[in-house]
Amino acid sequence: MSYYNFLLEPISCHAWNKDRTQIAICPNNHEVHIYKKEGGDKWRKIHELKEHNGQVTGIDWASESNRIVTCGTDRNAYVWTLKGNVWRPTLVLLRINRAARCVKWSPKENKFAVGSGSRLISICYFEQENDWWVCKHIKKPIRSTVLSLDWHPNNVLLAAGSCDFKCRIFSTYIKEVEEKPSPTPWGSKMPFGELMFESSGTDGWVHSICFSGSGGRVAWVSHDSTVAVATGGKNTVISSLRSETLPLLGITFITENSLVAAGHDCYPMLYVYDEGKSTVTFGGKLDIPKQNAQRGMTARERFQNLDKKASSETDKATLESVHKNSISQISILEGDKSKCSKFCTTGMDGGMTIWDVKTLASSMKDLKII
Amino acid sequence: MSKNVSSDRFRKVDVDEYDENKFVDEEEGGENQQGPDEGEVDSLIRQGNVMGALQAVLKNPPMNTKNQALKDRAEGLVLKVLSSFKSADIEKAVQSLDKNGVDLLMKYIYKGFEQPTENSSAVLLQWHEKALSAGGVGSIVRVLTARKTV
Numbered sequence: 001m002s003y004y005n006f007l008l009e010p011i012s013c014h015a016w017n018k019d020r021t022q023i024a025i026c027p028n029n030h031e032v033h034i035y036k037k038e039g040g041d042k043w044r045k046i047h048e049l050k051e052h053n054g055q056v057t058g059i060d061w062a063s064e065s066n067r068i069v070t071c072g073t074d075r076n077a078y079v080w081t082l083k084g085n086v087w088r089p090t091l092v093l094l095r096i097n098r099a100a101r102c103v104k105w106s107p108k109e110n111k112f113a114v115g116s117g118s119r120l121i122s123i124c125y126f127e128q129e130n131d132w133w134v135c136k137h138i139k140k141p142i143r144s145t146v147l148s149l150d151w152h153p154n155n156v157l158l159a160a161g162s163c164d165f166k167c168r169i170f171s172t173y174i175k176e177v178e179e180k181p182s183p184t185p186w187g188s189k190m191p192f193g194e195l196m197f198e199s200s201g202t203d204g205w206v207h208s209i210c211f212s213g214s215g216g217r218v219a220w221v222s223h224d225s226t227v228a229v230a231t232g233g234k235n236t237v238i239s240s241l242r243s244e245t246l247p248l249l250g251i252t253f254i255t256e257n258s259l260v261a262a263g264h265d266c267y268p269m270l271y272v273y274d275e276g277k278s279t280v281t282f283g284g285k286l287d288i289p290k291q292n293a294q295r296g297m298t299a300r301e302r303f304q305n306l307d308k309k310a311s312s313e314t315d316k317a318t319l320e321s322v323h324k325n326s327i328s329q330i331s332i333l334e335g336d337k338s339k340c341s342k343f344c345t346t347g348m349d350g351g352m353t354i355w356d357v358k359t360l361a362s363s364m365k366d367l368k369i370i
Numbered sequence: 371m372s373k374n375v376s377s378d379r380f381r382k383v384d385v386d387e388y389d390e391n392k393f394v395d396e397e398e399g400g401e402n403q404q405g406p407d408e409g410e411v412d413s414l415i416r417q418g419n420v421m422g423a424l425q426a427v428l429k430n431p432p433m434n435t436k437n438q439a440l441k442d443r444a445e446g447l448v449l450k451v452l453s454s455f456k457s458a459d460i461e462k463a464v465q466s467l468d469k470n471g472v473d474l475l476m477k478y479i480y481k482g483f484e485q486p487t488e489n490s491s492a493v494l495l496q497w498h499e500k501a502l503s504a505g506g507v508g509s510i511v512r513v514l515t516a517r518k519t520v
Contacts, residue, residue: 119391143393164393165517204515224515225508242469244506 001360003322003353004043006035010348012056013329018063020333022046025346026056032070034087051078051089058103058114065109071100077114077124079133092133094122102148108155110177115146121160123172123192138170138193148208152215156181156190159218161206167220167228169197185216185232201238202226204247207263208330212253213338217273219259221248227261227280229273241271241280250330254340254357260286262327262345266319268355286360287321325349395517405432405444411451420455424463427451428474433518441520445485448478453493464500472505473512477520480513 012026023043024034034047054074061068068087071077075096078089094100098117105112114122114135119142124135144163151158156173171190173181186196197218204224211218219229225247228240248263257275262268270283325348333354334342346352386392406427414423427448432440455463467475479501482494501509 203512203517223511225511242473242508242512244508246507247511 001322001353001355002041003351004041005349005351006043007350009350010325010328011346011350011352013059014331014344014346014352015059015061015068016331016333016344017061018066023352024049024059024061024068025352026059026070027350028055030054030056030072030074032056032059032068047087049080049087049089052076054099057099057101060103060105060112062105062109067105067109069103069105069112071103071114071116073099075099075116077103077112077122079112090133092124092135094124094135095137096120096122098145101145104149104151106151106155106172107153108178111155111172111174113149113151113158113160113172115149115160115162117145119144119146119162121146121149121158121170123158123174125174125177127176136174136192138172140193141195141198142168147206148220150209150211150218152184152186152211153213154181154184154215157184157186157196157211157215159209159211159220161209161220161222163205165203165205165222167197167199167206167209167218167230168195169218170195186236197230197232197236199228199230199238202228202240207248208250208261210252210259210337212256213336214256217253217256217275219251219253219273221251221261221263223247227251227259227271229259229280231275237278239273239278239280241282243282245269249326249328250345252330252332252340252343253337254332254335254343256338258283260330260343262330264326265321266323266326266347267321268327268330268343268345284364286355286364322353323347323349323351403432403435403440404430405440406430406447408443408447411447415451415454420451420459421463421466423451423454424467428467428471428478431474431477431520433520444520445478445481449482449487449490449493452482452497453489457496460496461500464497464504467504469505472501473509474520476501476505476509476513477516480510481520 007027009028012028014025016023021037024032026032030052032049033045035043036046038044052072052074054072056070056072058071068080077092077094080087080089096116096118100114100116102115111125121138122135124133127134146160146162148161157169158172159169161167171194173190173192202222204222206220206222209220217231221227225243226240230236230238246264248261251261254260257273259271260268267287272281272283327345327347329346331344332340333344341357344354411423411427432444479494479498
C-alpha cells in the first residue's frame with residue numbers, strides 16, 4: 001500500500017493510462033494535470049490540459065485508443081488526443097444546460113456517456129462523415145442529476161445512478177456504430193434509451209455504481225449509508241445492506257462476489273455478496289492503521305477529557321486511516337472487475353493510495369475475498 | 371414609510387409549486403397504516419413487560435401516512451414506553467432489536483428531540499447513546515436522509 005500526496009486540495013477526479021505509468025487528475029480547478037511515474041514513489045507533472053472554463057468533474061482515459069475525455073461544470077466535454085507531445089482537445093457539443101458530472105468511455109471506446117445536472121445522459125459517438133462528435137440524449141425517466149455511470153461489457157447497456165434515489169440501466173444501442181446486441185440477463189429488446197432496470201428500496205442519492213465483470217450484477221452505494229447489489233434475471237433481486245458507517249462515495253467489484261467501497265469514513269471496506277442467500281455482508285475494514293505508541297494518560301488529562309468530552313477514553317481526535325479526508329473515487333489498477341489485484345483511491349485530502357489486494361488479504365486474517 | 375397602494379400578494383406566491391421540473395416523491399399507498407396498537411402497548415406496560423411493550427410499539431410505524439395526528443400519537447406512545455424503562459435495562463432492550471428496529475428506534479428518538487417535554491430529552495439521550503452503539507452513525511444518516519419519516 002503506498003500513499004502519495006499530490007496537493008493540498010481535493011482531487012476532483014482521476015484516470016489512469018493503459019500501462020498505469022501516467023495518471024490524469026483534476027486538482028480542484030479548471031485544469032487537468034497529467035503526472036508520470038518516475039521510479040520509486042516519485043511523480044512528475046508532464047502535461048497541463050487547459051481548456052475548460054469550469055471545474056473538471058470527470059476524466060476517463062481510453063486504454064486502447066489513448067484518448068482522454070473530460071467533462072466539466074462549464075457544460076462541455078472535450079476529447080483529447082495526443083499529437084506528438086501535446087494533447088489536443090476536440091469540443092463535444094453535449095447540448096446540456098447544466099453542469100456535466102461524470103463521463104465514461106464505453107468498453108470498445110467508440111462511444112462515451114456523460115451524466116449531467118440537466119437530468120439526462122448524453123451518449124456521444126464519432127460521426128465519420130462530418131468528422132465530429134454527435135450526441136443523443138436519454139431523458140426519461142430520470143428526474144434529477146446523474147451522478148455516476150458504468151458500462152456493461154457488451155458496450156450497449158449503461159448503468160446510471162442519480163440524485164432521484166434510483167439506479168437505472170439503460171440501453172444505448174446506436175445502429176450507426178454497432179451491431180445489435182445479443183440478449184442479456186437484463187433483457188433482450190434494447191432500443192436506444194430503453195429502461196432495462198430501475199431500482200427501488202434505497203433512499204439517498206446514488207453516489208457510485210458498478211457493473212460486475214460479467215455484467216450480470218450491478219452494485220451501487222447511496223447516501224443513506226447503504227450498499228446494494230442487484231442480479232439481473234427474469235425477476236431481478238435487489239439485496240442491500242444498511243451499513244453502520246458514514247455514506248460511501250465509490251464502489252467497485254474486485255471479483256464476481258466481492259466489492260470494495262470507500263467514502264466519508266476515509267478508509268476502503270470490503271463487502272461480500274452472496275447470490276444464493278441474496279445478502280450483502282460487511283467483510284472488513286481494509287485500512288492498516290499505524291500503531292501509535294500508547295502513552296498513559298495523566299490524571300489531569302483524564303479529568304480534562306471527562307470535562308470536555310464526557311468520556312475518559314484515550315485521545316481519538318486524530319484519524320488513523322491512510323487518507324485524511326473522504327475518499328471520492330476508486331479505480332482498478334491491475335486486473336479487472338472479475339479479478340483485481342490492485343486498486344487506487346483518491347480523496348479530498350489531495351492524496352492517492354494504491355492498495356494491493358494480496359497484501360491486504362494476508363494481513364487481515366479473517367478477510368476472505370471470494 | 372408610505373404604504374404601497376398596489377397589491378403585493380404576488381410576494382406570497384410559492385413559485386416552486388409552478389416549476390414543471392419540481393421533484394415530487396412517488397405516492398405509495400399508506401392509508402392502511404394505523405400506527406402501533408395503543409391498547410396492546412398500554413396493557414404490556416401495566417403488566418410490567420417493558421421489553422414486550424417496546425417490540426409492540428415498534429410495529430406498524432405510521433411512515434407512509436399524511437395523518438399528522440396519527441404520527442403524533444405514535445410518537446407519544448413510543449415516548450411513554452421509552453420512559454418506562456429502567457436505565458440499566460436500556461442496553462439489553464436495544465440489543466434485542468434487529469437492524470430495522472434500531473433504525474426505526476433512531477427515527478422515533480430524533481422525532482422526540484424535535485418536541486422536548488419536561489423529562490423527555492434526558493431519557494431520549496440515554497436511548498440515543500445505546501442505539502448509536504448498536505446502529506452506528508449509519509443509522510443516524512438514515513434518519514437524516516429518509517424521505518418518509520415516522
